[in-house]
Amino acid sequence: MKPGVDYLKLNDDQLKQLQEEMLPLLIEIDRICRKHNITYFLSDGTLLGAVRHKGFIPWDDDMDVQMLRKDYDRFIEVCETELDTSKFFLQHQQNDEHYNWVYGKLRVKNTTYVRAGQEHIKQKTGICIDIFPLDPISENKYKQRIALYMCNLCRKILWAQVGKKAANTAAGRALFRVLSLIPRKLTILVFELFAKSEYKKNTAFLANHNLVRKILKSEWYSETITVEFEGHNFSAPKRYDDILSSLYGKYLEPPDVNNRHGNAYASQIKFTNGIELKL
Structure with a gap:
């Protein structure tokens, strides 16, 4: 869904540079996951x-990986000493008090990427x-x-800092202003309480509580294979189909032309070569 605010429309060369x-x-x-x-x-x-x-879907403007929670926690831990901090930094809710999402982002140093509506x-x-x-x-x-339901509610509360300015309606902005008063730490605590409620159990199902998605079967992630992406080999679920x-x-049928667009709507991007794009 497109945001209710203006955003950059990247041309083919700009999108390729972002990729x-x-x-x-x-x-x-x-590299880090293989080593550890x-x-x-x-x-x-x-x-x-x-x-x-x-490789990249030609019109895609973001990248995603998943890890089982135990591997995600381990990744966060080993990055403290293993990450190449001359080039990258790992962001999560524990090391950035203004970061309101409950998943990690690995970012390129000396670049800028501001989502539309999140400039403040x-x-x-x-x-x-x-x-x-x-x-x-x-x-x-x-x-x-x-x-x-509870994880989605907590995500809405955490998004309220954005929604109080970027929601499409006055009523929506007013609601998010109220939700933004709920303490961040409390909201994250409640989110993790429900997201991790089955942490030590081997259940038949998995959930990515950060996206509105269907329940996933654990067996789909029981084995990995190597797949090619832009000339490199990476890990993917064997049951990717x-x-x-x-x-x-x-999924093998590309969408119609009108639906070929990215989803990471930005208002400002600065690349490592210093080139900057702004509304």
Whole structure:
């Protein structure tokens, strides 16, 4: 869904440059995970790009990986000493008090990437790749609904700092102004309470509580394979067909021309070569 604010429309050369800036982030994740035996998966549009295009979807402007929660926690830990901090920094809710999301972003240093509508947010910025934890979720439908509802509610509260300025209606902005008064730390605590409620259990299902997605089957992520992406080899779920079919339906068929656009709407981008794009 497009935001209710204006955003940059990248031409083909600008989009290609953005993709070239993001690829080293994935290479760094792969390097660290291989060294420390951490499992990760290409996900969402990045996984689709690997399968359908052997690289970026031509119009894609973001990258995503997933990790099972235990691997995600381990990745955060080893990055304290392993990450190449001359080029990158890992951002998460514990190390940036103004970062209101509950998943990690690996960012390129000395770059800027500001999402449209988030210009007033004080979080650190930079061209990035999203790192989403996958959490075990109960096999009980009632418990599933509660966990999904509470995590979504907490995400709405955390987004309120954006929504109070960027929501499409006056009523929406007023509602988010009220929600923005709820303490950040409390909201994150509640989110993690429900997201991690089945942390130590081997359930049949997984959830990415940071996206509105279908429940995923744990067996889809039980094995990995190597896939090609922009001339490099990365890790993907062996059952990628089940995952992509669940998310996109007939995923090998490109969408019609009107639906070929990215989703990471930005109002400001600065590349490592100093070139800056602004509204």
